[in-house]
Amino acid sequence: ASAPVTITVTGAAGQIGYALLFRIASGAMLGPDVPVKLNLLEIPQAAQAAEGTVLELMDCAFPLVTGLEVFDDPFKAFDGANIAMLVGSRPRGPGMERADLLSANGGIFSVQGKALNAGAADDLKVVVVGNPANTNALIAASHAKDIPASRFTALTRLDHDRALAQLSAKTGTPVSEIKRLTIWGNHSATQYPDISHATVAGRPAIELVDQQWLADEYIPRVAKRGAEIISVRGGSSAASAANAALEHMRSWVQGTSDGDWTSMAVPSDGSYGVPEGLVSSFPVTTANGDYSIVPNLEISEFSRARIDASVAELESERSAVAELGLL
């Protein structure tokens, strides 16, 4: 058997954490042959609830689990981490301004960046789930001077999967027959779900749907799906967000399939006019534990305007955290 992979999950006692940990432990993320050591990080007030989750994880007697521990110190929790899934973040409270939110999360993610820098394994892979995810990833990366920024990514896979599901429903085609969808930009309402390069059962998606449906229904539906879930379910998406985080890491580790790609928010290398360093969502392929931004796609005027709007939002988040001294 291979050596155990150390996975640190933050916000472990939250609802996404609860939906995520059991599936990682069962082998759904890294496969049925890879043993896992799970480090759960929580703030002190929630550490006891995380201990409860550990008791349940024990009771599953998962054969792949070689270690289970709860921490409230990030330096201990990230020691030796191969994979870090940063789920915990500070939600916006009543009366909280955007700057308060950015600064509360800046405090969390700058410390976590330092702790990762101090102790994580050389092959570290990070996905940030906690919002504002893209900017939190930027903050963590900027405090981890010895780790390549490219190892810090943020989750747009849930947006990607929502976009697949909506196109599948509209065209009556199974999700498995839809390829090359892209989410661009920020994990926020400005994100741009792009079907212009997508194929549906081998045919260009844009031939199957009309432009008005795309602009007036599809794009807003995908971008506002989180709010729809809250209003219907009475709580924010948890199992689907956990699934997406798991699939993000699974793709990164195991690779995308030939002829397809996925969406990940990654530090820009300047591709597609996205300023270098911004953590923005792109189409990416993955192989051998690395990802690359899909090059040379043609960007229509319609797409350009939407990508630019989301990237402008990311730039304003970056200036706000820079002003707060968080970078």
Ligand code: NDP
């Ligand atoms: P959830 O587990 O529901 O959500 C966690 C984070 O994921 C939130 O920031 C949430 O953003 C975000 N998120 C990103 N994408 C999605 C999506 N598509 N749908 C839903 N959420 C999404 O939050 P809980 O409040 O249940 O749990 C958070 C836990 O984190 C608590 O136990 C808290 O103690 C812990 N925490 C841990 C820290 C640490 O380990 N150092 C630091 C801070 C908190 P949004 O708020 O926008 O929904």
